Amino acid sequence: MKEWPLWEVFIRSQHGLAHKHVGSLHAPDAEMAINNARDVYTRRNEGVSIWVVKAADIVASSPGDKVPLFEPANNKVYRHPTFFPMPEEVKNL
């Protein structure tokens, strides 16, 4: 038998927060995926909104590329406010 596709599940835990990945499940279609996600991942009021995305449709960075991919940010410490020492007597900076 053909296996049900895999879906990744994202839940907004409260109004005002972003959706967060919580896990995955199998379902024959998107509607069933939402229904199953409700039963599996929100049995204790964990969410106010659900997204499901077919796992096959997710494009991810590869762990092998980690160093070159994130390197550009590593040598730019001046992007952080702590890079600039401030005189103690000056307030609200």
Place this chain on the structure above:
Amino acid sequence: MSLYAQQVDTGVTRVQSAEEMSPEERAFQERIDAGIKIEPKDWMPEAYRKTLIRQISQHAHSEIVGQLPEGNWITRAPTLKRKTVLLAKVQDEAGHGLYLYGAAETLGVTRDQLYEDMLAGKLKYSSIFNYPTASWADVGAIGWLVDGAAIMNQIPLCRCSFGPYARAMTRICKEEAFHMRQGYDLMIALSQGTPEQKQMAQEALNRWWWPSLMMFGPPDADSVHSAQSTRWKIKLFSNDELRQRFIDQTVPQAEYLGLTIPDPTLRWNEERGHYDIGDIDWEEFYNVLKGNGPCNRDRLRTRAKAWEEGAWFREALVAHAEKQEQRKANREQAA
């Protein structure tokens, strides 16, 4: 290995030394030693992948088969409140199985394959679920003792080295606390009830005490795969260590209920600061593990029946999804 995943074969006979490791293996071990989680797409030794697939899937199967002993009492729960609580608990077990199959699938296996391997007897589930639930009090004893033992093992696993497994365990542990408490609540009700009810509670404790202690797995000296699993941080405490913690935690709980632990040699050891217990019947443990427990055949038969008799429904849902997809495509073409 212990608990819901027993006797997990790591495929190695002894732990490799740093000199014997390839550069990749050494980097992998250093990452684990530094407490950095391994994620599915990261490089990992084949033995680590295979061990985790076995361990996580055995754990998942245990959740699914574990629905049966308690499911046995849903229709006969004494009150509507107890019935709704038990339904919620058994539903949680299905959810736990699902989180864990999801974690196993990130390692490149499919849930259907893992499930069919379990039905074929190629992958195991915890032997605790091969014991019958003879009375309603067993539902309380399972929540209190079996889920209590499970929590003891699973809380450390929230910190294990494999990210998806650790995250699944975190969700599970939150829910297990409800399972243990509803069980103890049931035991309180029976222990404070009529003499017959208290007797029921005592008999359930008698039935589940020793099998619960066996859940932690064989003594450390006989636990062949533990060293490698410990090195990989997919096992964080030894079988005997966790078993002792469980005993020390549970004895006072039994005292509160006014029930007697079925071990005449049980006594507090002032010097060790722990309870000493009598000998565990490991022959029984290995016998149940081999498939000769009271319910082994029945459990697998029930699971296989549900899987086979539900096949038409799973297929119908796929057919429906395909038809909807086709209709949508036709509409778009026409527009």
